Amino acid sequence: MTPILQLKGITKRFPGVLANDHIDLDLHKGEILALLGENGAGKTTLMNILYGLYQPDEGEILIGGEKVIINSPTDAINAGIGMVHQHFMLIPVFTVTENVMLGEETVKYGDFLDRKKAAKRIMDISKKYNLQVAPNDYIRDLPVGVQQRVEIIKLLYRDAEILIFDEPTAVLTPQEADELFSIMRSLSDQGNSIIFITHKLREVLDIADRIMVIRRGAVVGGTTPDQADKNSLAAMMVGREVNLEVEKTEKEAGDLVFSVKGLVVADKFQNIVVNNVSLNVHAGEIVGIAGVQGNGQTELVEAITGLRKSAEGEITLLSQDITKASPRQITELGSAHVPEDRQADGLVLPFPVAENLVLCTYYKEPFSKGVILQYKTILDHAEKLIEDFDIRTPSAMTPVSSLSGGNQQKVIIARELSRPIDFLVASQPTRGLDVGSIEYIHKRIVQKRDEGCAVLLVSPELDEIMELSDRIVVMYRGQIIADLPNKDVTKEQVGLMMAGVLPEEALAEGDQHAVEPAL
Amino acid sequence: MSTSTQAIKHERIYEVSPTRKLVMGIIEIIIGAFIFIVFVRTVSGAAKTTFVMTPGGINIGQAGDWILPTQLTLIILAALALIIGVVQLIRGFGHATNAFVGLCGLFLIFSFITWQAADRSLNLAGMLTSAVLLAVPITLGAFSGLLSERAGVINIAIEGLMLMASMVGALIGSLTQNAWIGLLGGILASVLLAGIHAVLSIKYRINQVISGTVINIFAAGMTAFLSQKFLQTNQALNSPPLFPRIPIPGLAHIPVIGPIFFNTNIFVYIMFILLIIIQVALFSTRWGLRLRSVGEHPKAADTLGIKVIPTRYMAVLLSGVVAGIGGSFFTLGSVGRFEEGITAGKGFIGLAAMIFGNWTPIGSLGAGFLFGFADAIGSKLSLLGSNIPAQFMGMTPYLITMIVLAGFIGKGQAPAADGEPYEKE
Numbered sequence: 001m002t003p004i005l006q007l008k009g010i011t012k013r014f015p016g017v018l019a020n021d022h023i024d025l026d027l028h029k030g031e032i033l034a035l036l037g038e039n040g041a042g043k044t045t046l047m048n049i050l051y052g053l054y055q056p057d058e059g060e061i062l063i064g065g066e067k068v069i070i071n072s073p074t075d076a077i078n079a080g081i082g083m084v085h086q087h088f089m090l091i092p093v094f095t096v097t098e099n100v101m102l103g104e105e106t107v108k109y110g111d112f113l114d115r116k117k118a119a120k121r122i123m124d125i126s127k128k129y130n131l132q133v134a135p136n137d138y139i140r141d142l143p144v145g146v147q148q149r150v151e152i153i154k155l156l157y158r159d160a161e162i163l164i165f166d167e168p169t170a171v172l173t174p175q176e177a178d179e180l181f182s183i184m185r186s187l188s189d190q191g192n193s194i195i196f197i198t199h200k201l202r203e204v205l206d207i208a209d210r211i212m213v214i215r216r217g218a219v220v221g222g223t224t225p226d227q228a229d230k231n232s233l234a235a236m237m238v239g240r241e242v243n244l245e246v247e248k249t250e251k252e253a254g255d256l257v258f259s260v261k262g263l264v265v266a267d268k269f270q271n272i273v274v275n276n277v278s279l280n281v282h283a284g285e286i287v288g289i290a291g292v293q294g295n296g297q298t299e300l301v302e303a304i305t306g307l308r309k310s311a312e313g314e315i316t317l318l319s320q321d322i323t324k325a326s327p328r329q330i331t332e333l334g335s336a337h338v339p340e341d342r343q344a345d346g347l348v349l350p351f352p353v354a355e356n357l358v359l360c361t362y363y364k365e366p367f368s369k370g371v372i373l374q375y376k377t378i379l380d381h382a383e384k385l386i387e388d389f390d391i392r393t394p395s396a397m398t399p400v401s402s403l404s405g406g407n408q409q410k411v412i413i414a415r416e417l418s419r420p421i422d423f424l425v426a427s428q429p430t431r432g433l434d435v436g437s438i439e440y441i442h443k444r445i446v447q448k449r450d451e452g453c454a455v456l457l458v459s460p461e462l463d464e465i466m467e468l469s470d471r472i473v474v475m476y477r478g479q480i481i482a483d484l485p486n487k488d489v490t491k492e493q494v495g496l497m498m499a500g501v502l503p504e505e506a507l508a509e510g511d512q513h514a515v516e517p518a519l
Numbered sequence: 520m521s522t523s524t525q526a527i528k529h530e531r532i533y534e535v536s537p538t539r540k541l542v543m544g545i546i547e548i549i550i551g552a553f554i555f556i557v558f559v560r561t562v563s564g565a566a567k568t569t570f571v572m573t574p575g576g577i578n579i580g581q582a583g584d585w586i587l588p589t590q591l592t593l594i595i596l597a598a599l600a601l602i603i604g605v606v607q608l609i610r611g612f613g614h615a616t617n618a619f620v621g622l623c624g625l626f627l628i629f630s631f632i633t634w635q636a637a638d639r640s641l642n643l644a645g646m647l648t649s650a651v652l653l654a655v656p657i658t659l660g661a662f663s664g665l666l667s668e669r670a671g672v673i674n675i676a677i678e679g680l681m682l683m684a685s686m687v688g689a690l691i692g693s694l695t696q697n698a699w700i701g702l703l704g705g706i707l708a709s710v711l712l713a714g715i716h717a718v719l720s721i722k723y724r725i726n727q728v729i730s731g732t733v734i735n736i737f738a739a740g741m742t743a744f745l746s747q748k749f750l751q752t753n754q755a756l757n758s759p760p761l762f763p764r765i766p767i768p769g770l771a772h773i774p775v776i777g778p779i780f781f782n783t784n785i786f787v788y789i790m791f792i793l794l795i796i797i798q799v800a801l802f803s804t805r806w807g808l809r810l811r812s813v814g815e816h817p818k819a820a821d822t823l824g825i826k827v828i829p830t831r832y833m834a835v836l837l838s839g840v841v842a843g844i845g846g847s848f849f850t851l852g853s854v855g856r857f858e859e860g861i862t863a864g865k866g867f868i869g870l871a872a873m874i875f876g877n878w879t880p881i882g883s884l885g886a887g888f889l890f891g892f893a894d895a896i897g898s899k900l901s902l903l904g905s906n907i908p909a910q911f912m913g914m915t916p917y918l919i920t921m922i923v924l925a926g927f928i929g930k931g932q933a934p935a936a937d938g939e940p941y942e943k944e
Contacts, residue, residue: 051822074824089819091812092935102812103823105805112804154823 002065004029004193005050005081005162010059012045019045021218022059027162032184032194034208036201038237038434039405042217043197047164051083052076063162082155083164088147092140096133097122100154125156129186144292145176152183163187164195169203173292174462174495181207199237199435201230202463213237238435246442246467249450253470254283257454258335258423263313265299273299275478277313281423286445286455288469288486290494293460296478298340301427301458305337306330307345317423331360336416340427340458342405346412349401353393354382356400357415389414390440406437413441417448424448427458442468462498466491476500540611547604547623554597554627558634562589568633569640572775574648579766580777582644589637596626596633617875617882621889628896646899647779647892652853654884654891655786656681656862659845660869661876661883662793663838668878669801670834671814671936675731676716677842678866679738684709684846686742689857690750692759698851701759705851706843712738713839721831724940743859750857761855762786786852789844790884798880810834814934817941827941842866871917877932893917 003026012020019042027033037043048054050061052070061068063079070076076083090099097119106118119135126133131149139147148168155163165184169177184207188194198204204211205225212222213236221236234242258281265274273296281287291297302308304315306327315323322330331337339345347356358367358378366377382396391410393403400411409429416424426445430438445468449455459465465472472489474482474497482494482503489507496506566589572582600623606612612619632641660677667674684705692701712734719730750757762785770781780787801807810830812820817827849861868890875889876882897910 072824073822077824083822085822089816089822091815091819093815094808094812098808102808102820103825105808107805111806113808 001028003027004064006062006065007046007050008060008062010046010049010056010061012042012049012054012056018217020049020056021216023214023217023219025212025219027193027195029193030188030191032188032196032207032209034196034198034204034211035214036198036204036211036233036237037214038199039432040434041214041237043214044166045217046214047083047166047195047197050076050081051164077158077160080159080161081164082158082160082162083166084148084151084155084168086166086168086170088151090139090147090150092138094139095135096137096139096142096150096153097135099139099150100135100157104158121157122153125153129156129183129190131183144171145173145179148172148176148180149183152187161191162193162195164197166197167199168196169198169200171293173499174492175499177203201233204233205230215239234435240436242435242439246446248446248468251284251450251470253285254452257281257283257318258456259316260304261314261316263300263303263315264311265296265303265308266311267299272311273478274303274310277475277478277480279473279480279483281454281456283422283454284449284452285470286449286457286468287471287473288465289456289458289473289475290462290465290498291460291475292498295475297427297458297460297475300475301337301340301425304425304456305335305339328360334420334422336419336421336424338409338412338416338424338426338429340431342408342412342431347400347408350399352397353386353391353400353403353411354378354396356411357382357385359415361419385414385418388418389444406433409433409437409441413444417444421448421453424453424455425458426455428460429457430459430461430464438464462491462495466494474498474503482506539616540607543616543620544604544608546620547600547607549604550623550627551597551600551602551604554593554600554630558630559590559593559597562593562634562637564590566590566637568592568636568638570636570643571640572644573642574645574778575642577778577782580772580774580782582774584640585643587633589633592633593630596630600626617877618885621875621885625889625892628893632896632899641899644775644778646895648783649899650888650892650895651779651787652784652891653894654887655784655790655848655852656845656865657869657872657890658790658884658887659786659793659841659848660866661873661887662790662797662880663842663845664870664873665797665878665880665883666841667835667838668873668937669814669934670810670831671817671934671939671941672717672720672831672835672838673727673731673938674713674716674835674838675728675867675870676712676734676738677731677838677845677869678862678864679731679735680709680712680839680842681846681849681866682742682860682862683712683738684843685849685861686746686750686857688843688847689757689759689850692851693756696760698760698762701851702844702847705847706840709843709846710836710839713835713842716839717832717835720940721828721835724942727938727940739860742857746857746859757856759851759855762852784848784852786844786848793841793844794880794884801880811934813941814936817936817939821941821943827943831941845869868917874933878934890917 005027007023007025010020010023023046035043045054049056050070052072052075055071061070068079070079094102097115100122101113101118106114106121108114122133122135125131131153133146133149133153139150142150152163168180172180184194184196196208205228208225210222210224211228211233213220213233215237231242259279261278263274263277264272267273275296277300279287289297299308303310306322306325306329310323313323314321317330317333317335320333322333343349348359355378358381361367362373367374367381379396385391386393386396389410391414392407400408403411413429424445429441429445433441445455445457457465457468466486469486472482472484472486472494473480474494476498477500482497493506497503568587568589570585570587572585603619603623607616607619660681663677663680664674687708688701688705691704692698695701716730716734719725720727764783765785765788766782771777773781801811809820809825812825813827813830821827846862850857854861869887872886872890873883875886876884
């Protein structure tokens with residue numbers, strides 16, 4: 001049978017980079033094809049070509065055996081291709097109906113919107129595929145999982161038969177992700193074909209019919225879930241054997257290093273986003289804050305590190321009150337911060353690696369004498385850290401902006417962990433990194449904990465929390481709803497709590513299910 | 520997974536915003552207290568204020584005079600402001616907060632004229648008529664800004680567009696001795712300048728505020744130069760015909776309302792027609808949905824096949840059309856000749872009205888009326904021989920605007936992509 005979609009020899013060059021190198025891809029009707037690869041492997045470029053956002057330099061696209069030229073998203077939509085973007089393309093102040101119909105409006109008397117008729121069509125689609133939405137709700141009032149359903153309906157409304165999902169689970173709770181998978185399954189059962197882009201191995205094994213792995217712009221292999229496992233997929237992705245297990249020994253927690261009592265923090269719109277949060281971190285302990293992004297973790301970390309004023313509550317580090325302390329005072333007490341957004345908050349991008357490595361210490365001996373920076377010392381220091389932390393950079397004077405994401409993160413890790421510290425706040429330390437760098441950074445964090453440092457880890461990646469933490473704290477809508485030792489909970493139970501299910505219920509719920517071991 | 524109870528339901532996180540609620544309530548209470556302390560206590564209980572309810576020079580839709588007991592009226596107004604303030608403090612008015620602050624501002628202004636006219640007579644209808652006329656350029660400026668900003672382009676050049684339109688309108692009107700052709704000329708001039716703003720800010724992605732400012736400076740200089748060189752030296756070039764007052768059959772005979780709204784300048788009618796057209800077009804048509812989507816999330820619009828750049832051009836040019844009408848009003852609907860700086864900042868005040876009105880047509884109109892009313896007081900009070908500089912009362916709406924704009928306004932009302940150039944990847 002002719003595949004519904006064929007890509008033949010797609011090649012795309014950007015200045016200095018070969019983003020796609022003669023990629024061939026076949027997609028059959030009713031199939032879920034997972035496109036697996038690290039960040040920067042070229043998955044998104046390939047899909048943007050398919051969706052008309054980029055033009056390929058070479059190669060052709062065939063739909064149902066016919067050659068097509070896709071110059072714009074409109075062409076793609078007309079060819080039956082639809083895409084659920086990683087960052088939703090929804091307008092918060094519009095209703096579901098308005099968002100779905102936009103660009104393909106149902107009109108009456110010339111140009112007047114026929115919202116009723118469009119809403120009816122949305123309800124029909126929603127029934128057919130079991131995608132529950134209320135057409136008159138405003139997007140801004142909907143949880144993320146529902147917003148994603150609206151995105152899917154948008155495609156079905158346009159009669160798309162080839163659906164591309166770009167990292168669809170990045171913003172979902174594990175339960176929402178499971179719901180999404182069952183929706184994807186029902187879509188494919190009804191004859192739609194799906195391309196599923198991801199770098200999460202578990203998801204690929206769960207849902208895909210077929211797996212295609214891309215590395216450095218080229219297809220490195222294809223397989224099926226029953227012939228593969230996590231380790232073999234990771235090896236294909238990275239190009240070498242990867243150790244996915246974090247080696248960690250049991251350890252008794254030491255003295256209290258850091259504590260927060262009754263903390264209340266507001267965002268810039270004066271909404272309370274951290275609501276009466278209390279937590280303790282002891283020496284030699286990793287406390288993991290689990291929670292879907294946007295539940296107040298960002299603001300909590302900013303308050304802890306002195307970057308945001310707190311409205312109420314007390315923050316104590318090494319028995320000193322740091323509630324009103326400046327970031328520098330907090331740093332000098334022996335605290336380190338790996339920020340969530342490394343490019344915005346962690347690095348000065350145009351500065352060379354060497355200068356970025358002394359951002360918290362440049363003003364002190366031996367890096368400066370009086371007001372004069374001591375470049376020789378700074379460079380020697382940089383050379384040493386580049387070696388110790390395996391930072392891949394052409395030289396210590398290379399601007400940090402030209403490094404890969406993983407190496408940028410290593411610069412931050414090197415800067416923060418090479419100082420004598422008692423407390424580490426690591427916010428999404430492996431966001432967007434490849435498997436190899438993740439492995440390395442995890443090892444470093446555990447090493448710091450073994451040396452007796454207190455670690456507060458914030459991550460929306462449940463796997464990361466489960467692997468690293470000694471104690472797990474679940475944050476939901478600004479509040480801490482659970483604070484439990486890692487060994488007392490399963491991944492599924494934490495997932496339920498991340499979705500807002502009360503701990504008592506989540507723990508009871510989890511017991512009824514076969515408990516899935518942590519990755 | 521079975522359905523489970525959520526630890527915290529899908530309510531929104533509790534909104535603090537106590538500052539805004541508090542400040543607005545306090546302002547309203549201060550207004551009430553001010554009326555009571557300054558006005559009520561300084562008039563005698565027997566004083567009467569007479570409001571003439573027929574504007575001068577009108578012979579249809581006449582109405583009898585209103586004679587109000589001054590002190591009682593003031594007490595009622597003060598009490599209303601206090602009640603609004605207390606309710607605001609306790610419960611809050613949510614989305615209607617701005618409207619209620621505006622209402623209290625109106626009470627303050629009305630108390631002031633009632634107090635000033637104690638034992639005297641004031642032509643309130645005449646004042647309202649001129650208020651409506653003064654509101655025209657402000658409201659049209661607000662509509663102009665609305666069209667452009669709803670599509671994501673900040674148009675601070677409205678002042679310049681109006682100035683240019685008023686001069687070109689006067690010039691063409693004088694040359695052809697036809698007000699309609701003059702209006703058309705004014706619109707064209709404004710659209711041309713708007714086109715420059717569009718090219719600079721959409722195509723070349725220059726900072727939109729800077730592009731608008733440059734156009735304002737250009738228009739001020741250019742009109743001053745041309746006016747000195749030609750219009751002032753040759754009066755034949757600066758005597759356009761005025762649009763006449765047009766009574767609407769039937770409606771013009773309604774007392775009070777008739778003379779103010781239905782026996783007036785064609786620009787007032789255009790303003791109301793535009794209100795309806797813009798309201799319907801923006802919120803009920805495919806055209807409006809697409810225009811707004813481009814102002815909210817241009818990338819999303821683009822992925823759905825909506826042409827972002829042409830939509831923005833169209834919106835800015837339409838903004839130019841409306842600003843052109845507003846500018847022509849000065850020379851063809853009101854003054855009858857062009858003078859330097861004739862627009863006197865009305866374009867900027869129009870933008871303030873648009874923001875005060877939360878980027879909605881009806882809100883813009885309301886704010887335009889409030890500002891127009893304050894302007895009207897200035898001229899009327901000097902006629903009354905008041906001992907208080909009328910400018911103080913004339914300031915009220917702007918004070919209110921500043922309070923509203925100074926961070927208290929409900930954020931997130933502006934189009935999300937307002938002021939952000941769009942670049943295709």
